[in-house]
Amino acid sequence: MKQARAWAKQATGGNRAALAHYYAALADYRMSNRLPEEDEARRERVIEDAIGHLKRATEINGTMADAWALLSGCYGQMMGMNPMQGMSLGPKANEAMKRAKEHGPNNPRVWIIDGTSDFYTPGMFGGDKEKALTKFEKAARLAEQGSPDDPLMPSWGHAEAHAWVGVAHMEAERYDPARTAFETALDLNPDYGWVRSVLLPRLEQQAG
16 A cells, blocks of 8 residues: 555656546555554544645646545544544535535445445434445445546445445444345455455354
8 A cells, every 4th residue: 555655646746647646645545544543643644645635636636526525535534533623624524525526426436435424423413324324325326337438547436335335234233234235345346355354254243
């Protein structure tokens, strides 16, 4: 992941600069999710780096839905680590997601990230796990329509959408549909470590 980020950073001066900034940020985003929760200072630095790249990407290409959506997700992660910043970051996250939906209403990655926001936001602040499930299911349907013609454009999300469908069902103790969703994710990506090594074992433990 670090190597991928380094390659993307090297490409930010090229003719696909917005895309390179996006991929550098995506590598940061993935790395932040793999860092220990207690290592908050390091996670914060990684997300700050991602936000910087995504701001640059959206300055270069203001219609790049993937960049706007990921920017919203990064603001959400920052709020999770620093709840006191919610007053300033919340409106930024909402505005970025609004732009993402304007420019990519049928982009599955937009709906995955929007769904995770609903999933993790406390109910008193508008979060809703069933609403999140609806968005994850929509993302899964949209992902079935295929990948973009340009092989350099983002195309991730099909397996991940089903994984999140499973997470939402597992949270609600609907274990059979959760298992079906996880199995579908593995059919799409047999090497999906999060599903195979984390989610399925957690499901088996919870379901007894």
